[in-house]
Amino acid sequence: MHVSTYCGWILIIVTISFASPTKPSTGCGYTACNLGDPTKLNVHIVSHTHDDVGWLKTIDQYYYGSRNNIQHAGVQYILDSVIRALDENADRRFIYVEIAFFWRWWNEQTDAMRNKVREFVNDGRLEFISGGWCMNDEAATHYNSIIDQHSLGAEFLRDQFGECGRPKIGWQVDPFGHSRDQGSLLAQMGFDGLFQGRVDYQDWQTRNRTKTMEMVWKTSTNLGNQSWLFTAILRDEYSPPDGLCFDDSCSDPPIMDDPRLHDYNVPERVQAFIQASRDQAAGYATNHIISPMGADFHYENANEWFKNLDKLIKYVNLEQANGSNVNTFYSTPSCYLYALNKAGRTWTTKTDDFFPYADRPHGFWTGYFTSRPALKLYERHSNNILQITRQLNAFSNSQLRDSIFVLSEAMGVVQHHDAVSGTEKQEVAFDYAQRLSVGIDNAIRVINKAFDKLLPKDTQPAPGPQFLCQVTNISECLPIQDQTRFTLTLWNPTVHPVLQHYRVPVTRSYTVRDPTGQPILSELIPVSNATKKIPGRTSTAGNQLIFRANLPALGFNTYLFEAKTTEENQEPKVKITQNAECILENQNIRVEIDAQGNLQHIVNLRKSVDVSFSSQGFYWYQGFAGNNSHPEFQASGAYVFRPLTQTAEPVSQTRTVTCIKALSVQIAVIIFNDWASQEISLYDEAQHVEVEWTIGPIPVNDNIGKEIIIRYDTDIQSQAKYYTDANGREVLERIRDYRPTWNYTILEPVSGNYYPINSRIWIKDQNRQFTVLTDRSEGGASLHDGSVEIMLHRRLLYDDDLGVSEALNESAFGEGLVVRGRHSLVVDASATSARIHRVSAQNMYMHPLAVYSLTQQTFANYSAAYRLTWSALTDVLPLNVHLLTLDQLGSKDYLIRVEHYFEMNEDDTYSHPVTIDLQSILKSIGTITNTVELTLGGNLPLAELQRLNWVTSDKESSHATDHKEPSLNDTSVRLTPMQIRTFQVTVA
Template sequence: MYTMIYCAIAFTVFISLCLGAPLKSSDVCGYNACNLGESNKLNVHIVPHTHDDVGWLKTVDQYYYGARNDIQHAAVQYILDSVIQSLLENSDRRFIYVEIAFFWRWWMQQTEELQNTVRQLVNEGRLEFISGGWSMNDEGVTHYNSIIDQHSLGAEFLRNQFGECGRPKLGWQIDPFGHSRQVASLFAHMGFDGLFFGRVDPQDYAERYRTKTMEMIWKGSANLGEESWLFTGVIPRTYTPPDSFCFDMLCQDEPIKDDPQLHDYNVPERVQAFIKAAHDQATGFATNHIMMTMGSDFQYENANEWYKNLDKLIKYVNAQQANGSDVNIFYSTPTCYVYALNKLNRTWTTKTDDFFPISWNEHGLWTGYYTSRPALKRYERYSNNILQVTRQLNAFSNITLRHGIFPLSEAMGIAQHHDAISGTEKQHVANDYAQRLAQGIDSAIYVINEAYKKFLSKENQSLPVPTQFLCQFSNISECLPIEGQDSFTLTIWNPTIQPIEHIVRVPVTQKYSIRNPTGAIIPADLFPISESIKNIPGRTSTAQYELLFRTPLPALGFNTYYFEARTDVTMEKKSTTRVIHNEACTLQNQYLRVEFDTQGNLNKITNLDKNFSVSFSAQGFYWYAAFQGNNSRPEFQSSGAYLFRPFTPNPLPVSSSRNITCTYMDQVQIALIVYNNWVSQEMRIYDEARTIEIEWIVGPVPVEDNIGKEIIMRYDTDIQSNGIFYTDANGREVLERKRDYRPTWNYTVHENVSGNYYPVVSRIWIKDNQKQMTVLTDRSEGGSSIHDGSIELMIHRRLVYDDSLGAGEPMNETAYGKGLVIQGRHILVIEPPESSALYHRPAAQRLFMNPLNTYALPKLPYTNYSNSYRQTWSALAELLPYNIHLLTFDQWSSKVFLIRIEHYFELNEDETYSKPVQIDLQILFNTLGKIKDLIELTLGGNLPLNEMNRLVWKTNDNQSSYWKSTNSNLLQSIIVTLNPMEIKTFQVTLQ
């Protein structure tokens, strides 16, 4: 029922961009609606706003309807009701709105008459959408694919309902806990003219305020030049009003009492207090324009209370100009504020690094959330994988069921919220996020099945296509529907544009022969599932073994494998399986050798192909004792969902001893290292692989001693890293980090561990002149290099105190009555620096865009099955460039598609693959039809690129921002050139 309702709503609202011209609008919205102030005055741009968290202390539903006000008084539906009515009462009033997840829901409940009234407010610039994402996404732990998607989801709704006047022109990231250079670059490519946020490190803030550099040009990419530049401003007071000027029903400040007959008439005092607040704020800014945010969390439920007082404030403050005051105050928006600054035609300072990490106080670093709720972080990444595959299947099968994908798209948009994937929400809200993703996946499975009905069916065959299903607990070696079956099929879709060699692991309760799409029986290793996996709470499978085989997969296509139970010796591997317990052992394939001692210590990894080794003094699991305090002062700051503060800088090993078992098979060699009853890891090298896979299990983390524990995995090597390490930004570009250092301000160290932690969304590495060690992650984790030659990644947290930043409960996740168990994966790449990207870039892409397995129970002998169903298919008949990735392949209508392609190497990263590359887009559509026309769009997909006219800014180093675009909507060629790190977005129409 849930899925059916949401699909119906999606179908109603999300009419594809291509199906009609955007709504006509007046020419008084956007910059045309702006009051630019007066040149000889201090112009105060009053910005009424509300910050509506898409879940945090309450669920999305509870926040919208105003339920559970015992937790927090908040009701978004009444905020929007009230604001619209107040705007209609006075044409001078302005309001901005950000979170489309809420606005979309409210919009669907309004009458057509009120919708048209709201459209008029938007057309007149009185109601303005800022940022326009489904949520205000986090910037530290989000993946760029999901950031783009959630902004595109909101942008599509706004364009369809409001036309050009609904298109946001600015990013508004006022609440996230640190800010990414990559996000700035993405926003620039969405066509934004500026970005504002409220949280920076206090040391950074103080320096910027002192030097009047609160606003700057942020150079968002080291690869993409001026096109990635974005005007960026830091908002004072995060996003709240000046002291004593909050007029919301949630506030306690005095209203403006303007009847002179009253004994407590306060207009003169209020006016002078405001003029002082304006001058005080102006001391930190470089121009005669300042912006004052008038609003905060879930404010304006009674908008009349706000606006009635603001109307008076504007009237009486401006009246003082007759008495010599230079303060000019008026209703405005962030868009108009940026436009006013741009019109000053001045130069601005620049920034090339990012705003990570930031602190709350001297001992409270916002670095705990990099790892908080690791299960949810992984589930979000897994859900994105399913979302992208489902879009591809829908598009290539041409079943036009895009509305069936909307529930998962919407759940993913909500999950990007800065109190969702960040892990900083209450537990019941985290459960709600996970449930939404699960329901979205259920809806996607329907689309997947409809697509495979077309793909698998052979002509002139009337047999129904077997129902496909996901085994979502494969990560703990569980797939209940196939247990004990005499036969089943596994269909694997490869979502990349490259044919790949793929490792498949299937949990089984008996021996099977496996037939590939040609009918040939393929070799497989049968190996026992570890006790660590089998003992995970909640696992109900009786499978004792996994079948492992390596197989090629076609690009943008699928293979089906037929499993048939066998009782003969076909699957026996005794002759080729060797097991060693608690002895020194070596894993080795054609390219790598991994050496362990008798205690299970990793001693050395040798790259046989490049003839060098990395020696390890330690590799394993440690824990920091979480600081426990009452949070009354900085020195008593606790570790919590947001903050990471270790009690001491030296972590303890999880165990003083360990057991090692090495298993050798034809296609894989495994070292299983058990530390204790709650920590273990399996280190694997596969035949012909150039990377090492490390699969770890941590939990339940013991807290019976009432000590919170922050669990890390550490790799200590002989690499001479000299205090330098590298982390990725949102899965894309990589930034250099230097221990105890900030590039743009003098950093005073108060916490020498957490102050050096950075978000690791996909990779972290250290290197010297000869060797580089890169660790790839399967989800976002906090990471650092606290000592030379060392990489550490925080993989789990279980705390017993709260950090008093809002959640109101410890980060103490449980499941099945025990502490939460986390299973995860790292990929280790040992290469010379000059060739490392050739291996870690594609491996990182595969970790977030993995082939998708679906199973079926056809109840047919193989001969009948092969005669009835297609077993392999590919959308591509020829190879495409190795350094190109298909980011988005979405069908808008039967003949119109949205695609994004990207060059995923950086400049100078690889001698061959860091060069510009061409791609013929027709190759992607050969199975669908001939391309009729091609329109290049902005990254958000809501504007033809040649119609984007971004504001031009000048920097104090005599540079100027600009945007190069094509001269025509219709491209003359379907052969596209991409430069390193470039993403291009197209609307493709077929004949």
């Protein structure tokens, strides 16, 4: 096993073998489960701790138990204590979830302790549930990162514990609402079931009344039975029954079982548990119920918990002699699930998701869909760098996976449901961002090593260092702004050629040469005043140099910039007008903006589709400033979105417009006030309109918290319907003021209709569709027919009393935080729009990476020494195929995920199955000599997967059409719509 160190931690690098490191045991898995007594009410006691990977304290502080004045929690002590308690009684069971913490603890243990823990795992006494690096958020996460964080944990567990360490059950007990694609991904990872803790209180009441707390969740409209996942909702989130908490942090009485004592309380404690069990059973369908015994950071003194549970189990079961029908025992979620599977009954089904989530009247947790928008974008940006770094490492054979691990681990942490969600304290948010920054620094070193191999010709020395400019979104790149010569290399991570107009902030004019040495069209566009005054911007660049890059698939182009002399400085003329009608038009689209800066029309010229706008711009809701004492006084905060009124106010009654016309781009710069502006851009040949928005510093000197939205009001007759994506994958239909699975009582007409938007939202009528693509996760709705609104930024002055005890009031450079982002607008015929928005959404989340380098060489000298263009592909791959993962595992071994990213019936051409050759992707690396298909998590050969079978109320079987992919005789892979296939390949 390869071992290296980072920041004082022992980093165990995973191996690529599927062999178990320990002797197989028959003590783990379903066959070792206690299924109880068929004549009794069987209560499965599940001992657990829920350990947030950062929230009120940082992950480091939680692990070590520091700063307990904020929250008493020390995960290292929890794990120490639990292992001792398990060693004392072989009947005891415990589950653990967050591998980010367990990995740290494991690296500190002796071999003797590790072997003891392996024994517990092999005997089923310690079980890993979910097995991801964290318990990820489900609203603000992208499917690429959900897969990665689960794979990171699963890989560690496979290599340390073998098959007995492989998670089979999802345990998403704390995320604030549940995504259908999260369930689909877990099913594709081979999970048999999923447990949830939080569902809408109205949904919970209906299910509890109708005994439908457990169901078969049909999580995909594309993948059929293989995506079905048995799903159970816990009784009370994930806490013990009232009055039966036996942790240091609880005040409930312990079980005092000496009858000679005055405080003897066994009868009272036993009857309390029996009554709680019977009350719970009234809402469930079988004679099995699950009773979670634990909560946030419980079991630091595991002896206290287990000693009382030992007594509780003993005395409850003794009551059977007196006629009690309650039978209780230590169990795990997987054993409880197995008991349900063996109950021989059918189950109701569900096809929608569990958004939005409200825990009480007026308490809709829809604000976190947008909270901390800068962190949400940084997470998405970091994932882009991570995937490209893996590709570069693979194609250059640099074998630096241990260096990439630092960013992988940081990304795993940030998927936590109090991280990318934006529901953490400000200090913790800074810590998450710092971890991503450190990870990116390590990735840059890998990127440099890769380009040191990919760029030089023959035996030429490596070029100068490559570097990122990560704030070009505010037109700043200090290292190049005054340089005479520099290079820009753009790496395209997709398997399709990409046309992109790229902007470089500069202080002078340059000649830009493409890889053939030809000067290409480049134009200077002035940086807007709204950009120049962004707090923290130190660049003196007054212009952006815009040029068009035609990038090869899965490869790079290098462009050389040479400063022009005065004589050469013949710039193409750019026409600028102020406060006059502004018509933006290219070969595909016309955008009409009037002299007052109002967007009036977007016309798809090729399809003759015209969408009219009655209004478009920025509005704000006043955040409710309640004291949280009762539901009607619920405040708007980091979690909850609760506007004071149902009407959003415009940020300004007037606006100014500057119209910029160049050959490669046409721009309308629209200023609403000194803290809200947008730039509407139309690039040459583009099929979508780009809206770059800038919000902040949001003023709060009037003591009013504000929630800023952008709204697009169109003439589309949308009939109360709108459509949002789930984690960047499948799309769900939303209907205003409606829930598919219960009779919904409307209490919050605005926030109750907000849903997470990970990549796109659209409305449509019979002939037209209007789509908005986002560059990060945001919350949005359609509150009126023809209208789409998306929340961009939030600055609030009150806490919503859900634990953070801190208002969501982000600041930077001594004032309110400024946030900038992008939307892409697509207008098309409703029957044909999928192609544009699917491809555009993929390109927004996996866009080319720009690295710069300083040079003094002329183009002739530079091109003689270095390659200026390169592609890993020689064959053109179909447009509906995406390379999701390319990760070098060892010198000859690679993990590769490919996906079909169109849904069924979306497009006449691209919604059909497609066949590709894996060899075409790896041709530059070597010849594939062995291929093993794995589950989505990459931790089990697909041929070895055996999932439990479930039968629905309409007699459908989850195994009826479930099938294994045929063994690969060659490297051809068939993909059906929305299918992801994962392979470990060996090359020669």
